[in-house]
Amino acid sequence: MKVMTEDDRYAVLKSRPKIFSDEFFVGVKSTGIFCRIGCPARLPKRENCVFYDTAEQALSAGFRACKRCHPSSHAGEASGTIKKLIALIENAPDKRWTETEIKALGIDPSTARRQFKKRFGLTFTQYVRARRLGAAARDLAKGDSVIDAQLNAGYESASGFRKAFANTFGTAPANTNQTPFFIEWMSTPLGPLFTVCDDTHLYMLEFTTRKNIERGFEKLRKVHKRAVIPGRTAITDQIEMELKAYFSGVLTEFKTPLSPTGTTFQNQVWKALQNIPYGESCAYSDLAIAAGNEKAVRAVASSNANNGLALIIPCHRVIAKDGSLGGYAGGLEKKKWLLDHERSNKPQ
Numbered sequence: 001m002k003v004m005t006e007d008d009r010y011a012v013l014k015s016r017p018k019i020f021s022d023e024f025f026v027g028v029k030s031t032g033i034f035c036r037i038g039c040p041a042r043l044p045k046r047e048n049c050v051f052y053d054t055a056e057q058a059l060s061a062g063f064r065a066c067k068r069c070h071p072s073s074h075a076g077e078a079s080g081t082i083k084k085l086i087a088l089i090e091n092a093p094d095k096r097w098t099e100t101e102i103k104a105l106g107i108d109p110s111t112a113r114r115q116f117k118k119r120f121g122l123t124f125t126q127y128v129r130a131r132r133l134g135a136a137a138r139d140l141a142k143g144d145s146v147i148d149a150q151l152n153a154g155y156e157s158a159s160g161f162r163k164a165f166a167n168t169f170g171t172a173p174a175n176t177n178q179t180p181f182f183i184e185w186m187s188t189p190l191g192p193l194f195t196v197c198d199d200t201h202l203y204m205l206e207f208t209t210r211k212n213i214e215r216g217f218e219k220l221r222k223v224h225k226r227a228v229i230p231g232r233t234a235i236t237d238q239i240e241m242e243l244k245a246y247f248s249g250v251l252t253e254f255k256t257p258l259s260p261t262g263t264t265f266q267n268q269v270w271k272a273l274q275n276i277p278y279g280e281s282c283a284y285s286d287l288a289i290a291a292g293n294e295k296a297v298r299a300v301a302s303s304n305a306n307n308g309l310a311l312i313i314p315c316h317r318v319i320a321k322d323g324s325l326g327g328y329a330g331g332l333e334k335k336k337w338l339l340d341h342e343r344s345n346k347p348q
């Protein structure tokens with residue numbers, strides 16, 4: 001098998017597959033619409049096609065989602081490439097993959113690197129290591145010996161294990177009881193969200209369309225010295241239930257325990273934000289006063305934008321003084337939707 005070129009992708013499209021596949025997406029320049037592979041709409045001309053690995057890429061290139069195949073409902077879902085590689089990793093967590101082996105699977109290593117980076121904030125190789133060392137960190141936190149954790153993680157040498165562990169967690173294996181963070185995706189009427197949890201707290205909740213997601217992961221890893229690997233905990237279940245209730249208009253206050261990652265000032269701003277009631281909004285200057293520094297409007301606005309717990313720390317409830325929407329890292333149409341949703345479901 002070889003890496004797929006644009007012509008190969010067009011050939012797949014032209015074969016008119018009867019089953020939808022999300023291996024890649026096609027944007028049609030003449031209509032401005034993008035489709036899933038397998039869409040029953042008319043076959044576009046080759047010169048009008050632009051191919052994307054993910055629905056988000058097509059969306060961010062300005063294409064609108066096709067009304068027949070609904071490709072944007074799949075934005076935020078793992079691409080075929082990621083799913084395939086993750087299945088392989090789960091089958092053989094100890095295996096070290098070479099570029100040649102990845103190519104032999106028909107996957108372009110640079111595509112894999114880019115897609116993993118976008119989804120997990122880690123390259124494929126870093127992901128494989130984080131997955132392995134995350135399991136080791138769990139063993140250690142359970143009380144297993146370092147040598148057992150080392151052997152379970154597939155490291156024959158103690159020094160190799162210590163080095164890899166320190167690179168991932170920023171600390172030696174014996175000095176940590178840090179389990180990894182678990183990231184999980186969930187779909188909402190506003191598009192997919194991801195959550196980052198451990199066994200006791202929620203650390204991040206963001207729309208996948210938010211800019212600079214990688215920076216958020218990077219901050220989490222640096223501050224907490226813990227890896228972020230795919231998976232769920234009881235907290236994931238709790239926030240998923242609450243989000244469903246929130247989006248159906250039933251829940252007006254979240255109860256999931258939070259652990260925001262920020263400076264003292266940012267934490268003050270985020271606390272003040274949580275005091276803005278459901279269905280209400282306030283101006284940045286009001287928020288500055290509530291956070292204890294009426295002169296710091298600019299710093300307040302920036303803390304507001306750096307909130308890593310969308311919806312729960314309700315930065316969408318802060319608007320401009322003149323009543324216009326102001327900004328929103330997740331996109332203004334989402335902010336408008338959220339404010340309208342809360343106003344119409346506000347308890348009387």
Ligand SMILES: [Zn+2]
Pocket residue numbers: 034035036039040041066067068069070
């Ligand atoms: Zn379509």
